[in-house]
Amino acid sequence: MGSRRFARTPSLPLFADGLPCAAPPLPEAECQAKSGDRRFLMLHGEGLAAERPAVWALRFSPLVGIWGEEGLLIETTGLPEREPDLLRRVLAAFSAAGAPARGLLGAAPAALAAFLRAGTRPQVLAPRQEAATLPRLPVTALALPPEMITALHRMGLRDVAALEAQPRGPLARRFGRAIAEELSALRGRIAPFTPIRPPPRHHQAREYLSPLCTAPALERAIAALADRLCTGLLESGEGVRALRLTAFRGDGSWQELRQGLGQASRDPAHLRRLLDRRVEELRPELGFEKLILAAEVAEALNARQAALPGEEVPAESLSEMLDRLAQRVRIWRLAPQESHWPERAAARADAFGPVGEAPAAPRPLRLLRRPIPVKASALLPDDPPFQVTLGQRVERVISAEGPERIEPEWWRAPEDRPPRDYYRLQLASGARWWVCRRGERWFIHGHLP
Template sequence: MGSRRFARTPSLPLFETGLPCVAPPLPPAQAGMPLGERRFLVLHGESLAAERPAVWALRFSPLVGIWREEGLVIETTGLPDPEPELLIRVRRAFAAAGAPARGLLGGAPAALAAMLRAGLRSQVLAPDQEAAALPRLPVTALALPEAMIPALHRLGLRDVAALEAQPRGPLARRFGQLIAEELAALRGRLVPFTPVRPPPRHLQSREYLSPLCTAPGLERAIGALIERLCAGLLESGEGVRALRLLAFRGDGSWQELRQGLGQASRAPAHLRRLMDRRIEELQPELGFEKMSLAAETTEALHARQSGLPGEEAEPEALSELLDRLEQRLTIWRLAPRASHWPERAVRRADAFAPVAETMAAPRPLRLLRRPVPVKATALLPDAPPLQLTLGRRVERVVSAEGPERLEPEWWRPPQERPPRDYYRVQLASGARWWVCRRGEAGPGAQWFVHGYLA
C-alpha cells in the first residue's frame, strides 16, 4: 500500500525519545484484566476521530480506537514509558504532525472524555484524582443528548454528584437508560469501541534515533524484528500465517505491508526472504522513525523432529517455495470436480488447500485448448483406430487401449453432448495420443485428438 498522511504539513522534528526501545506486545491476559488495572489515553483534537490518525497512533500502542466520533482512545497498559513522559511524547508527536491534541491519561475512557469536554488541561490522573474529579463534572460534559440537558437543569440536576444521588428508577422512567449507562461508564464500566486494527497476539516494535532511509538499513531492521517475533512464536508454540509491517514517518504518514503465507511458519530465514523482496515497495522519504511487525494471523505449530542429511526434503520446503513464487506469479493447483467429462473434471483451487485424491483413468496432464480433428481408419466401426490422418500427415497406430466411454450427464440435456469413446494410442513414431470418437460408431462419427500422453 502507498503512504498515507492525515495532515498536509511539512515534516518537523519529533520529540527525542532516547535510545531505541522495543515495545512489548500486550500481555495475553490483558483482555480479562479488571478495568481498574487498565490505563487509557483519550485524545481530543480537530479531525482526530478518523482512521488515518488512528492508524498512525499505533506507533504508540497496539490498541487504538476512535472514541465516540470525538477523538482517539489509546490503551497504555504495559507500555514501557512512564505515563507522564508518554503523554508528553504523544502530544508532541501529534503537534509535529500538524494535529495538536489535548489528552488525559487515566482509568476510565468515558470519564477522561467527559473531563476533556469540561476543559480539564492535559495531565495524568491517578485513580484517586479521577474519582475526586468526577462528582464535580457538569452534566453538559456527559455524553447525553442535548435535548436532555435543559430537563435535567429544571430538576436542579447540574452535576454528576446530583445525578448519582438520585434513585435510578425514577431517572430511568423519565429519561431512559442513557443516564444510568453513562454514570456506570464514568465509574469504570468500559464502553465498547472498535480498534482501528485488531491487536495482534505477537508484536515487535522499535524506534530509531536516526530515521531509516536506505534499503540495507531497512533490511537489517526488519530482520531484527523477525528474529524477535519468531522467538515469541516459538515460545508460544505458534506459527504465523499473515505478517503486517507498519512503518511510521514523523509527519503523520505511514506505510503498511501485508505478507501472507501458505502454511504457518516461524522460520526466521524464510520470513526474511519473503520480506526482503518487499523492501523495494517501501518509500522512506525523510525516513521511518518507527517500525512495527505483527503476526496478524497465527496457528498452532508443533515442533517437528528434523531428518538426517540426504533424506527426503522437509514438508515445509514445498510451502516455502510456493510462498516465494506467489510473490511473482499467480499460482494455483487442480482439484477434482464431480464430472467425468474431461473439460469439466477439474477446477482451479488454492495452491495450499487440501485436495481429495481421485482414482481417475490415466489422462493427459493438460488438454488441448481446442481438440484437433483427425480422420481415423478402423477394421470395424466400433473398433480402435488403426491409422490416424492429421492433414497430410498419416500416423500408424501400433497399440491402443480403450475405449473409455462417457455418456451424457443425466442433469444436462441429452441432446447437448453425444457420447464419447476415448482411446490411448501409441503411434509408430513413438508418440502417444489421447483420441476421442464423438457420437455413435458408424459413418457419422467424428474423431479428435484431445491431448498428448506423457
C-alpha cells in the first residue's frame, strides 16, 4: 500500500554543441500562463514512470499521468500556487523522498519531454518562450526511433527548425506518420494524457506543517475534511457511496483507506464514525504531511424530511447501522431465486439491494449444510409422521403441516431427482423441524423458528 523510495535519476545529454536548449528563466510575472491555458509539469527521473510514484504525486495535483517510460506528467491548470513556487516545492519533495528529479513547467507535454531529454535545467517556460526555443531543439531529443534519427542526420536535418521546413508529404512517404505527429505534439496540438486515476468530483485536501503522528490528531483532521466534503455534497445535491482517504508521508510513501456505504449519505457524523474506526489501520511512522478525502462514487441524493413535528426519529437508520456492522463482519441477505428446490431457492445478495418476494410457504431461514437422516412412523404412507427417531432419541409429534410436494423443474434439463414431500413438525419437546421424505427415507432439512 505504501510506496518504496524511488531510485535516483540518470544524467541526460545536452545539445550537440553542449549548450542547454532553454533560455534563462523569465521574470515570474511573464512565467504565469494566460487564463484558460492548460499547464503541465513534466518530471523525468529513474523509477518515476510507475504507478506508486504517480499516486504519491497526487498530493500536488488531482491529474497525474505516466509519460511513456520516462517520468510523470502533472497537470497544474487552475492550481492556486504560483508556478515557480510549485516547481520548487515539487522538486524539493521528490528530492527529500530519495528520488531526485528534473522538471519543466510549460504548455506542451511533448515539448517539455523533449527539452528534458536535451538536458534543460528546471524552470518555468512561458508559452512564447517555449515556442521560440523549439526550433533549436535537436532531433535527437524527439521521441523518434534511433534508426529514424540516423536517417534524418544523413539527410542533413539536425534540428526542429530544419525538420519543420521540409514538406510533410515526402517525409510521410519515407517515414510514415511518426514525424508529423511528433511535430504537432511539440506545438501542443496533440497531447494525449491519461490520468493515473480519474479525478473525483468531490474531494477535500489539506497539508500540515507539523506531520500527523497520533490517532487523536488524525481523527480531528479527518473530521474537518469530512465536514467540508459533506458541505460540497449538499450544495450539489449528491451523497457519497464510496470514500477514499489517502495519507501522504514525506518519504515518498502513502497509505489509503477505502470505505463503502450501503446507501448514499452526506451526514458528516456518520462518515466520521466510519473512518474513526479505521484510523488504527494507518501507520504514520514519521507522520503524514497531507490528507485527501475523496468521494470515489457519488450519486444523487434528494433531501428528505426526517420526521413530522411530534414524531420521534430513530438515532440511527438501518443503512447506517449496516455500514457499521459491515466494518466488523460480512453482511448479506437472502434473495429468492427461480427454483422450487430449497437448496436453490435462495442465494446471497447485497444487504442494501431491493428485497425480493419471499416464498409463499414458510421455510427455515437457513438450511442444514447436510440433511440429517431420521426414522419416522406414520399411520398411512402419505400421512405426516406421528413419531420421529433421531439416533437414540424418540420425539413425539403433536402437530404437523404438509405435505409440500416438490417435483423436478420442467424448465431445466432433465435431472435424476425424485420428488420430495416436506412437512413442518411441532414436537412435544418444543422444537420445530422441517423434514422431507424422499422415497422411503426421511431427513431433517432445517429448523423452523
